[in-house]
Amino acid sequence: MRPNVVVVGASAGGLRALEKVLGSLPPGFDVPIVAVQHRSRESELFATVIQGRIALPVREAEDKEALAAPGVYLAPPDYHLLLEPGGGLALSTDEPVSFSRPSIDVLFESAADTYGPGVLAVLLTGANHDGARGLTRIRAAGGVAIVQDPATAESPEMPAAAITRGAVDHVLSLGDIAGELVRRSVS
Amino acid sequence: MMSSRSGIHGRFDVAASAEAEGSAASAHATSRAMTREGGPLSAESRATPLEAGRATRAEPAVPAFAGVSPLERLEMELLLEAIHRHYGYDFRQYAPSSLRRRLKRRLEGEGLATFSALQDRVLHEPAAMEALLRDMSVNVTGMFRDPTFFRSLREKVVPMLRTYPSVRIWHAGCASGEEVYAMAILLEEEGLYERSRLYATDMNAEALEHARTGIFPIARMREYTTNYLQAGGTRSFSEYYTASYGAALFHARLRENVLFAQHNLATDTSFSEFNVILCRNVLIYFDRDLKERTLRLFGDSLSPLGFLCLGRRESLRFTKVEQEFEELDPKERIYRRAGPPRPHREVELEGHLDRELAPSSRPTRTRGTG
Numbered sequence A: 001m002r003p004n005v006v007v008v009g010a011s012a013g014g015l016r017a018l019e020k021v022l023g024s025l026p027p028g029f030d031v032p033i034v035a036v037q038h039r040s041r042e043s044e045l046f047a048t049v050i051q052g053r054i055a056l057p058v059r060e061a062e063d064k065e066a067l068a069a070p071g072v073y074l075a076p077p078d079y080h081l082l083l084e085p086g087g088g089l090a091l092s093t094d095e096p097v098s099f100s101r102p103s104i105d106v107l108f109e110s111a112a113d114t115y116g117p118g119v120l121a122v123l124l125t126g127a128n129h130d131g132a133r134g135l136t137r138i139r140a141a142g143g144v145a146i147v148q149d150p151a152t153a154e155s156p157e158m159p160a161a162a163i164t165r166g167a168v169d170h171v172l173s174l175g176d177i178a179g180e181l182v183r184r185s186v187s
Numbered sequence B: 001m002m003s004s005r006s007g008i009h010g011r012f013d014v015a016a017s018a019e020a021e022g023s024a025a026s027a028h029a030t031s032r033a034m035t036r037e038g039g040p041l042s043a044e045s046r047a048t049p050l051e052a053g054r055a056t057r058a059e060p061a062v063p064a065f066a067g068v069s070p071l072e073r074l075e076m077e078l079l080l081e082a083i084h085r086h087y088g089y090d091f092r093q094y095a096p097s098s099l100r101r102r103l104k105r106r107l108e109g110e111g112l113a114t115f116s117a118l119q120d121r122v123l124h125e126p127a128a129m130e131a132l133l134r135d136m137s138v139n140v141t142g143m144f145r146d147p148t149f150f151r152s153l154r155e156k157v158v159p160m161l162r163t164y165p166s167v168r169i170w171h172a173g174c175a176s177g178e179e180v181y182a183m184a185i186l187l188e189e190e191g192l193y194e195r196s197r198l199y200a201t202d203m204n205a206e207a208l209e210h211a212r213t214g215i216f217p218i219a220r221m222r223e224y225t226t227n228y229l230q231a232g233g234t235r236s237f238s239e240y241y242t243a244s245y246g247a248a249l250f251h252a253r254l255r256e257n258v259l260f261a262q263h264n265l266a267t268d269t270s271f272s273e274f275n276v277i278l279c280r281n282v283l284i285y286f287d288r289d290l291k292e293r294t295l296r297l298f299g300d301s302l303s304p305l306g307f308l309c310l311g312r313r314e315s316l317r318f319t320k321v322e323q324e325f326e327e328l329d330p331k332e333r334i335y336r337r338a339g340p341p342r343p344h345r346e347v348e349l350e351g352h353l354d355r356e357l358a359p360s361s362r363p364t365r366t367r368g369t370g
Helices: A014-023 A046-051 A104-118 A132-140 A157-164 A174-185 B005-021 B023-036 B049-056 B070-087 B096-110 B115-124 B126-137 B147-161 B178-189 B205-213 B218-230 B288-301 B347-357
Strands: A005-010 A033-037 A058-060 A072-074 A080-084 A088-092 A119-123 A144-148 A170-172 B167-172 B196-202 B215-217 B241-244 B247-250 B258-262 B274-279 B302-310 B325-329 B334-337
Touching (some): A005 A014, A005 A104, A014 A033, A033 A104, A046 A058, A046 A072, A080 B096, A104 A119, A104 A132, A104 B096, A119 A157, A119 A174, A132 A144, A132 A157, A144 A157, A144 A174, A170 A174, B070 B115, B096 B126, B115 B126, B147 B178, B147 B218, B167 B288, B178 B196, B205 B258, B215 B218, B218 B241, B218 B247, B274 B288, B288 B302
Parallel strands (some): A005 A119, A033 A072, A058 A072, A119 A144, A144 A170, B167 B196, B167 B274, B196 B258, B274 B302
Antiparallel strands (some): A080 A088, B241 B247, B302 B334, B325 B334
């Protein structure tokens, strides 16, 4: 089925990976994209930096903002980002999960609960295990999980952890991910 | 520690009587709640749970979760309904995804498989309700979190507060109180503390008990010191506490002008009028309707030209009260109420609360800690 939302998780090395994937999507890509990139509390310029490199509109998520496409919504530093029934975004200051806030698992699990089979998830480079649990939930709810081939990742641990857990539909090289997103979004 | 059944039920009775008796009476009921710290109330203020719950509420909104089975959605809805009807805590209008996450975590904490099993336990074991309440009201807080916000308070809000003979501040959803102490320190350094009254409320009695002690982990002091300095602190942060046994005990003076009291934003009404209301990172846990209701409550509780401070990623955009405020500092989410002055209301209630703050009758712990 055509996805309702694309969720993306990235950690160490994420800036370049996100730039590659999001920058290769057509500017009119009409499925909203929601992304968690691990970063420090102070890194408020991240959205600006990404926006300078890709054509899709990028912004940091505001609480209760409605999702719209084309658009990339980034989790703000020091908040979890969740998807809400009814097509909105929600933030939370609940404690960090696996030392991370925002947490990829929190975003992915809320996506699985909210959209079930309508979720298309992408897990990119990183040096921890965030995202594997969330991908498991997404697949159990009927969604699709794409993981970056660890061999093409700046930090292979995170995608490798998801693969080890079996929480994967496709393992793709960084350069092939955008094409797969486009292919799955037209139909 | 909040442990007695009467503590939990006492809170319920306040909300119930407030809904049942109408707005004038409800303001009074809330004032009693504030002075009595949520303890058991006398018989005349009681209303039956069914009457109170049904009188003003529509059917609970069912959050549509496409990835969750219909049975589990039903069970979650029934759990919320049971908690509301039995204990008076209304989580039915909380933001559904965070709510679900927190309840799931409680399921794991209790070692249970279903929300129905959790409902059974919560209804029959008040301790389980307290644990749930703890999970539901946990709020990440700290002293001078977002230092630039506190700097903006100093630079843009304090100069206007200086022109007032007295300053009334409401910390809505204060959790364990760190931000209240931070505010007391800021006011002290700006020479405003003597004429300020801080009302710090939360729905969780246990968190308030903690806040009253003024004891915080020493391990956080380094972070707080850094924040304090970035926020424009003018002294040495360690002047404000005494360190012992791994804890930092903040000086009693910082809470001399503070009233900690139980108040539930989801069910209680306005109880006074304030120059400043701080409610940071609380509205993110409410759904749109409850957020609107709470903002209305804040609008009704702010004096003309009063200040409203929200969390860094919260805003009044797309809300019904947006037109009633102007942005004083858009980045730090500090708003100022616009519009003409109104006559002062609830004079009797004001006196009530101020007496409560007089040294002779300052509230101490009203419940045992066991």
